[in-house]
Amino acid sequence: MPDVHFASDNNAGVHPDILAALTSANQGHVPGYGDDEYTQRAERAFRALLGDDARVFFAFNGTGANVVALAAGLRPYQSVICPEAAHLAVDECGAYERFAGAKLIDVPVENGKLTPDDVERRMRGIGDQHHVQPGAISISQSTEVGTVYTVAELRALGEVARKSDLLFHVDGARLANAAVALGVDLRTLLLETGVDVCTFGGTKNGLMFGEAIVFPKYHPAVDALLYTRKQGMQLASKMRFVAVQFEALLHDDLWRRNAAQANAMARLLAARLRDLDDVVQLAYPVEANGVFAVLPLDAVEPLQRERRFYMWDAQRGVARWMTAWDTTEQDVHTFADAVWRIAPPQKRVPTKVDA
Ligand SMILES: Cc1ncc(COP(=O)(O)O)c(C=O)c1O
Known part of the structure; x- marks a missing residue:
């Protein structure tokens, strides 16, 4: 991992x-x-x-x-x-x-x-x-x-x-x-x-x-x-x-700079997922450093096999993804790519990420 x-x-x-x-x-x-x-x-x-x-x-x-x-x-x-x-x-x-x-x-x-x-x-x-x-x-x-x-x-x-x-x-x-x-x-x-x-x-x-x-x-x-x-x-x-x-x-x-980085990375992750919104929807507005995404239930386990995260509400398929002061853009892209790969492709809208 x-x-x-x-x-x-x-x-x-x-x-x-x-x-x-x-x-x-x-x-x-x-x-x-x-x-x-x-x-x-x-x-x-x-x-x-x-x-x-x-x-x-x-x-x-x-x-x-x-x-x-x-x-x-x-x-x-x-x-x-x-x-x-x-x-x-x-x-x-x-x-x-x-x-x-x-x-x-x-x-x-x-x-x-x-x-x-x-x-x-x-x-x-x-x-x-x-x-x-x-x-x-x-x-x-x-x-x-x-x-x-x-x-x-x-x-x-x-x-x-x-x-x-x-x-x-x-x-x-x-x-x-x-x-x-x-x-x-x-x-x-x-x-x-x-x-x-x-x-x-x-x-x-x-x-x-x-x-x-x-x-x-x-x-x-x-x-x-x-x-x-x-x-x-x-x-x-x-x-x-x-x-x-x-x-x-x-x-x-430093407290503000660290928090700003975490918040910016959550916004970036949300932006990457927004392209996926016929499959992955956001459960709550992304306003700080957490992204709560509603996943197709059959995508949860495969994604958790690859990436460590908690389910906020397992029944509804709501995953909790937190960013931190040290999260980088590259980290976000790698993570979002995994979500893209694992969420059922047949339901996806083709975008530049698929190209
Ligand atoms: C909202 C909130 N309050 C307080 C805490 C403090 O927890 P801890 O006792 O683990 O430092 C946490 C940690 O997850 C939290 O998310």
Whole structure:
């Protein structure tokens, strides 16, 4: 099988600048648990993007970052309203429910996106001692199906969160891809939209490991985060090695450049498939670094024998193809050629690729 596949953006390696940063931090002794120069510099780099009131906490992984961020803001009798395909709800093995002992209310949505109306319809039983009390909304930006909330959509969610006294949490495992797709900076994406706390993904965007939990401005949950992070086993003793990676990622817009490459390669893959659209259709708009294609069912297995990827919805034949910071045009063409070869030729429209 080719080295580069399209199974997940976390299947990619580490960006050379990040590896260099890790090596540069590998000198001498420094205090542990974040009380070091590297961590302070990385925090400053975030504040340079968001303003002096921003607070940042580094964590090992995305699941842990989501869980401890939400647990910092909520009581066990409060629920989190999220889309039904949220990573938090389906891909974290019930970590939040176990750790926080609290309920997720997962809502069927279109194109992976929660709407204010979805939220308002779940604001039930407020003040009733028999009912769990809605405490937060959690969305992913970009979403699990590769779509991106517009700034206006985020603002509307922020507004409903503020009005209903809900914590507005964003799972930003792919926040960089969304920022680049929208062409906006972090202030616009987070501060102007009323996001209370988000994760800022590193692992999928060129880091060896590491995610940041970001409060764009003061929120009372900040005061609990130090403790939920430690209880949640997300506090690194050798923090400098997480922090220095973020410092390098934010330096000279590497986070944006990496995400831009991944997004561009998803667009290219979608463009190559569009020629095939009597056979292969896109299940969701391609807005970030994921392409979700509906394959003829008899093409799935042969393609998976040649290329590694996951099925998003095996019954409907929806394949999930993710691009990463290191995906090249050549990788995309080789992959698209395989799709062309394997999707039933008799149903194809002849194009230049067949010629
Ligand atoms: C939307 C989303 N959130 C969070 C994560 C974080 O996962 P992990 O705990 O594997 O770092 C992922 C990884 O696949 C993801 O896709």
